[in-house]
Amino acid sequence: MLIVSELAVYPVKSCRQLTATNWTVDSFGLTGDRRWMVIDSNTGLFVSQRTHPQMVKIVCVPTVSGLVLRHPEQGELAVSRPDQGGVCSATVWSDTCGARDAGDNAAQWCSEVIGKSCRLVFMPDTSFRQVDRRYAKEGIRASFADGFPFLLISEASLELLNTKLAENGEDSVPMKRFRPNIVVKGCEPHAEDQWNRIRIGGIEFSGVKDCTRCVMTTVNTDTAEKNKEPLRTLAQYRRNDKGVIFGQNMIHHGTGLLSVGMQVEVLD
Secondary structure, eight states, X not given: OOEEEEEEEOSBTTSOOEEESEEEEETTEETTTTOEEEEETTTOBBOOTTTOGGGGGOEEXXXXXXXXXXXXXXXXXXXXXXXXXXXEEEEETTXXXXXXXXXXXXXXXXXXXXXXXXXXXXXXXXXXXXXXXXXXXXXXXXXXXXXXXXXXXXXXHHHHXXXXXXXXXXXXXXXXXXXXXXXXXXXXXXXXXXXXXXXXXXXXXXXXXXXXXXXXXXXXXXXXXXXXXXXXXXXXXSEETTEEEEEXXXXXXXXXXXXXXXXXXXXX
């Protein structure tokens, strides 16, 4: 039987993941997923592990009023969600979105950890970022995620990759290197590439685009060090005309609750 084996959410884009047994789904995706983002103080452009791998050490824990940031060297900071005040601009890839600044204390804390002048911002409910219309109809929204509300990967796909890494004399990598929201087990490797429609609980999902992978997969999630794997091995067998692929981007139709252990029904 095909079931959900893990759920993961990323409260601040490009920071450490949180896993959970149950998580609600709202119009953005998993509730709170990548609603916060670090931006360059001067340009408003998002800051990520691609250029600042030390962000992987930032733990972000949602609270009723905002979130708590933790870092092994920088300590802890409680940040209130900026529900009031003016809206600033924040850019993720080619999309410029309305956001609210989390204040100077959060900016200083993030700047010291990351090593550059930056601000922490929050995407309010009133901000709307359209998913690329090549893959979704008008009215489907995304948070500060790279492009889609959900990323799904099967355990079998990772097992195959780790087998190939071992054959190349390389260490295995954990699933969190790939930053999925939903992990499933009970299928063949990369079966998720062919899923046009699935249902989990009462929520339907559409598979819309293979996920193109970047250098973030080469960041060790414990040490923040970078090397060439697993991207180099993936490139040997998982490349198409868009690049190196691993996992399936998905959009959802409806809201509700997802839980580990739920059955995944492949509808098409």
